[in-house]
Amino acid sequence: MKLQVALDTLTLEDCLTLLEETKGSVDIAEVGTPFIIEEGMRPVREFKKHFPDIEVLADAKIMDAGELEAETAFKAGADIVTVLGASNDETILGAVKAAKKYHGKIMIDMIAVKNLEERTKEIDAMGVDYICVHTAFDVQSSGKDPLDELKIVNRVIQHAQSAVAGGVKLSTIDAIVEEGAGIIVVGGAICNAQARAEAAKEMKRHLR
Numbered sequence: 792m793k794l795q796v797a798l799d800t801l802t803l804e805d806c807l808t809l810l811e812e813t814k815g816s817v818d819i820a821e822v823g824t825p826f827i828i829e830e831g832m833r834p835v836r837e838f839k840k841h842f843p844d845i846e847v848l849a850d851a852k853i854m855d856a857g858e859l860e861a862e863t864a865f866k867a868g869a870d871i872v873t874v875l876g877a878s879n880d881e882t883i884l885g886a887v888k889a890a891k892k893y894h895g896k897i898m899i900d901m902i903a904v905k906n907l908e909e910r911t912k913e914i915d916a917m918g919v920d921y922i923c924v925h926t927a928f929d930v931q932s933s934g935k936d937p938l939d940e941l942k943i944v945n946r947v948i949q950h951a952q953s954a955v956a957g958g959v960k961l962s963t964i965d966a967i968v969e970e971g972a973g974i975i976v977v978g979g980a981i982c983n984a985q986a987r988a989e990a991a992k993e994m995k996r997h998l999r
C-alpha cells in the first residue's frame with residue numbers, strides 16, 4: 792500500500808519543502824491537475840530532479856490524444872500518468888502504448904463514471920496499472936466518500952490494482968485500509984495540516 796500526496800495548490804518551492812519534510816512517509820508525489828494547469832510539466836521535472844527516489848505522478852486527467860499527452864508527461868520524467876475512465880477506449884489504449892514505450896504506468900481516474908462496475912471490467916482488460924475511484928472535489932461537500940466505489944472496483948478487478956482519492960483523511964483512512972487499495976491519495980489532509988510532516992507520518996502509520 793502506497794501513500795500518494797496530491798500537490799494541487801502549493802507553489803513549486805513549497806512543494807519541494809513539503810516533500811523534504813515528509814521524506815520516508817510519502818511514496819508518490821502527485822503533480823495535481825490545478826498545478827499542471829498553472830505550471831505545465833515543470834514540477835514533474837523538478838520533483839524528479841530533487842527526489843529521484845520518490846515516484847512522480849502527473850495528474851494530467853487525459854481525455855483525448857492519449858498517446859501524445861501521456862508521452863509528454865513520461866518524457867518529462869513522470870512514473871505514472873492519469874487518464875480519465877470516461878475517455879474513449881482508443882485514448883486509454885494510446886496512453887498504455889506510451890507507458891510501455893517509457894516503462895511508465897497508467898492510472899485510470901474513474902471520476903464521474905456512472906456505470907462503474909461495467910466500465911471497470913472493460914478498462915481492467917486494457918493493460919492499465921491502476922484504477923482509481925475518486926470523489927470529485929466539487930461533490931465532497933455533499934458528504935460523498937469513495938469507499939463504496941472502492942468496494943465495487945476491488946470486487947471486479949483482475950489485473951490492475953485499485954487506488955482511491957477524494958477527501959481522504961485520518962478519520963476515513965482505516966476503513967479504506969481495511970478494504971484494501973494499492974495507492975491511497977491524500978491531498979488537503981496533508982497539505983493544509985498545521986503540521987504537515989506529522990500528518991503524513993500518521994497517515995503512513997495507518998497503511999499496511
Ligand SMILES: O=C([C@H](O)CO)[C@H](O)[C@H](O)COP(=O)(O)O
Binds near residue numbers: 980
Ligand atoms: O485530483 C484531485 C482533484 O480532482 C483536484 O484536481 C485531488 O488531487 C484529489 O482529490 C486529492 O485531493 P484531496 O481530495 O484534497 O485529498
